[in-house]
Amino acid sequence: xxxxxxxxxxxxxxxxxxxxxxxxxxxxxxxxxxxxxxxxxxxxxxxxxxxxxxxxxxxxxxxxxxxxxxxxxxxxxxxxxxxxxxxxxxxxxxxxxxxxxxxxxxxxxxxxxxxxxxxxxxxxxxxxxxxxxxxxxxxxxxxxxxxxxxxxxxxxxxxxxxxxxxxxxxxxxxxxxxxxxxxxxxxxxxxxxxxxxxxxxxxxxxxxxxxxxxxxxxxxxxxxxxxx
Amino acid sequence: xxxxxxxxxxxxxxxxxxxxxxxxxxxxxxxxxxxxxxxxxxxxxxxxxxxxxxxxxxxxxxxxxxxxxxxxxxxxxxxxxxxxxxxxxxxxxxxxxxxxxxxxxxxxxxxxxxxxxxxxxxxxxxxxxxxxxxxxxxxxxxxxxxxxxxxxxxxxxxxxxxxxxxxxxxxxxxxxxxxxxxxxxxxxxxxxxxxxxxxxxxxxxxxxxxxxxxxxxxxxxxxxxxxxxxxxxxxxxxxxxxxxxxxxxxxxxxxxxxxxxxxxxxxxxxxxxxxxxxxxxxxxxxxxxxxxxxxxxxxxxxxxxxxxxxxxxxxxxxxxxxxxxxxxxxxxxxxxxxxxxxxxxxxxxxxxxxxxxxxxxxxxxxxxxxxxxxxxxxxxxxxxxxxxxxxxxxxxxxxxxxxxxxxxxxxxxxxxxxxxxxxxxxxxxxxxxxxxxxxxxxxxxxxxxxxxxxxxxxxxxxxxx
Numbered sequence: 001x002x003x004x005x006x007x008x009x010x011x012x013x014x015x016x017x018x019x020x021x022x023x024x025x026x027x028x029x030x031x032x033x034x035x036x037x038x039x040x041x042x043x044x045x046x047x048x049x050x051x052x053x054x055x056x057x058x059x060x061x062x063x064x065x066x067x068x069x070x071x072x073x074x075x076x077x078x079x080x081x082x083x084x085x086x087x088x089x090x091x092x093x094x095x096x097x098x099x100x101x102x103x104x105x106x107x108x109x110x111x112x113x114x115x116x117x118x119x120x121x122x123x124x125x126x127x128x129x130x131x132x133x134x135x136x137x138x139x140x141x142x143x144x145x146x147x148x149x150x151x152x153x154x155x156x157x158x159x160x161x162x163x164x165x166x167x168x169x170x171x172x173x174x175x176x177x178x179x180x181x182x183x184x185x186x187x188x189x190x191x192x193x194x195x196x197x198x199x200x201x202x203x204x205x206x207x208x209x210x211x212x213x214x215x216x217x218x219x220x221x222x223x224x225x226x227x228x
Numbered sequence: 229x230x231x232x233x234x235x236x237x238x239x240x241x242x243x244x245x246x247x248x249x250x251x252x253x254x255x256x257x258x259x260x261x262x263x264x265x266x267x268x269x270x271x272x273x274x275x276x277x278x279x280x281x282x283x284x285x286x287x288x289x290x291x292x293x294x295x296x297x298x299x300x301x302x303x304x305x306x307x308x309x310x311x312x313x314x315x316x317x318x319x320x321x322x323x324x325x326x327x328x329x330x331x332x333x334x335x336x337x338x339x340x341x342x343x344x345x346x347x348x349x350x351x352x353x354x355x356x357x358x359x360x361x362x363x364x365x366x367x368x369x370x371x372x373x374x375x376x377x378x379x380x381x382x383x384x385x386x387x388x389x390x391x392x393x394x395x396x397x398x399x400x401x402x403x404x405x406x407x408x409x410x411x412x413x414x415x416x417x418x419x420x421x422x423x424x425x426x427x428x429x430x431x432x433x434x435x436x437x438x439x440x441x442x443x444x445x446x447x448x449x450x451x452x453x454x455x456x457x458x459x460x461x462x463x464x465x466x467x468x469x470x471x472x473x474x475x476x477x478x479x480x481x482x483x484x485x486x487x488x489x490x491x492x493x494x495x496x497x498x499x500x501x502x503x504x505x506x507x508x509x510x511x512x513x514x515x516x517x518x519x520x521x522x523x524x525x526x527x528x529x530x531x532x533x534x535x536x537x538x539x540x541x542x543x544x545x546x547x548x549x550x551x552x553x554x555x556x557x558x559x560x561x562x563x564x565x566x567x568x569x570x571x572x573x574x575x576x577x578x579x580x581x582x583x584x585x586x587x588x589x590x591x592x593x594x595x596x597x598x599x600x601x602x603x604x605x606x607x608x609x610x611x612x613x614x615x616x617x618x619x620x621x622x623x624x625x626x627x628x629x630x631x632x633x634x635x636x637x638x639x640x641x642x643x644x645x646x647x648x649x650x651x652x653x654x655x656x657x658x659x660x661x662x663x664x665x666x667x668x669x670x671x672x673x674x675x676x677x678x679x680x681x682x683x684x685x686x687x688x689x690x691x692x693x
Contacts, residue, residue, distance in 0.1 A: 079600035090595035107600030114605035
């Protein structure tokens with residue numbers, strides 16, 4: 001599924017490596033938590049998986065394809081299979097909830113299809129959005145404006161968008177950092193349940209070690225860019 | 229259609245090549261110096277008058293409300309309308325230009341600096357006041373140092389505007405490049421007209437570069453002092469003309485229009501508004517697609533920079549200069565006026581739109597890119613909805629500005645209230661002229677007021693840039 005071996009990332013000449021000899025495998029349906037202090041390389045690792053950060057050494061394979069060799073269309077196709085979830089600031093406020101959810105389909109839609117959807121969504125597209133929102137527990141928010149949502153609801157919309165991508169893996173970068181603990185626990189549980197139910201690999205960075213132990217199959221600690 | 233297009237091409241072609249002969253370039257040195265001199269002298273007076281007024285406003289000196297009202301009223305008179313008044317009163321030549329620029333920019337500096345001072349950090353000012361310091365001391369030790377970066381940014385921007393304005397006041401007899409340009413176009417000397425447009429673009433680019441340097445090294449602003457003083461001395465109004473000026477001014481009162489002229493006012497106002505709306509619409513339609521390929525976060529850096537240079541050129545050419553050129557190509561009338569406003573607005577809006585698109589938050593865009601989306605869908609789902617507010621506000625601001633500009637291009641035959649005003653001046657009907665000035669003033673003040681209300685309702689308001 002995801003195979004990371006001996007990965008090294010350096011930001012600029014002379015800088016200490018942000019990742020150093022990181023090796024990790026994640027199977028389909030497996031939930032892996034990534035813990036470690038700020039600056040330990042969690043975000044860098046997640047971003048190197050979808051090719052946003054270039055690696056200086058080692059290799060990353062997703063579904064047996066080497067990420068570093070992908071460019072243009074092939075790289076875009078890889079990204080459609082790796083759904084990213086960040087902290088709660090990555091939705092487009094002026095769009096509706098449906099539009100934000102269906103943005104997950106942009107990777108497989110042609111440009112005319114994407115533009116047509118903004119003007120005239122079909123019943124099938126709306127049904128897909130409703131199904132995704134039902135899976136994350138807020139089907140009633142389908143027609144809402146995104147800026148009317150609470151922090152927890154925003155994260156649920158981001159997860160629904162990830163599901164619409166039909167991904168093989170979900171990469172979540174501190175998805176509960178700006179939520180209160182109770183809400184955060186709900187979101188973590190939802191992510192793990194969905195990953196197991198749909199046989200997705202889940203790699204999720206967290207600050208809360210107790211949630212990591214309670215809900216994930218495996219906990220990986222990064223310190224100074226190395227697996228501790 | 230094809231005929232019209234070939235005609236247009238032939239007309240554009242008739243401007244090439246520009247006259248770059250050494251003799252002509254040498255002859256241009258005086259008008260160039262006049263233009264720079266007018267701008268420097270006008271701004272010098274504007275700072276000398278405007279800064280104390282701003283301090284009076286910010287420190288709530290007695291009568292500060294009256295000062296604010298007077299400055300707002302003065303700002304609602306377009307600079308070229310002021311220039312016509314100044315030409316009538318002071319006589320043809322750079323002195324008239326300097327008077328017009330000084331009045332217009334004193335009001336602008338006073339108002340904007342007043343707002344900047346009022347927004348300064350209150351605690352240090354309170355401490356100064358507690359020492360019993362005078363207003364001048366509070367300004368020197370508190371207000372000015374606290375807001376210096378903003379003062380410089382706006383000051384250099386105002387100087388840039390004054391340079392463009394000093395070109396256009398020339399077109400009504402204020403001297404400098406503007407007068408030269410109006411002359412070459414009326415004698416159909418297009419090669420020299422193109423030379424002048426190139427000089428103009430270079431001058432504005434020069435002021436732009438000076439502004440960037442001055443923000444880094446504020447002492448450069450002191451250069452304004454010798455240049456301004458020298459041109460004030462060279463272009464001082466003659467003493468013997470002063471009594472004549474007062475007399476001419478008196479003949480404007482009371483403002484008066486004949487019944488038939490009053491009856492045609494609605495049509496003139498409608499024409500002016502049509503020029504403004506049409507120009508804004510054209511500008512927005514040109515600027516919007518172009519701004520997408522001028523935003524560095526959407527297209528490669530080199531493409532964005534190249535498109536921005538085109539915006540810079542369109543921005544450097546004032547509406548009136550576009551108007552002068554279009555009058556000889558498409559003929560007189562409101563169409564030329566709207567096209568002139570549209571071309572200049574496209575440059576301004578293109579730059580502002582591109583900046584708004586570049587300023588959208590990164591996280592939602594990154595999230596869209598991470599889904600593997602193509603570029604255009606990312607624009608449609610991310611950049612556009614995120615930048616919608618600023619795009620609308622910039623367009624509304626431009627519309628407000630274009631109401632002003634529409635009265636200005638009227639002067640060169642584009643119709644509307646501006647044309648009526650200029651004709652009255654040319655025929656020495658000064659009472660009529662003053663009446664049209666008052667109508668212009670009312671129209672601009674009303675559109676400013678309406679625009680401000682609309683922007684407040686949309687929840688967006690900031691100083692025009």
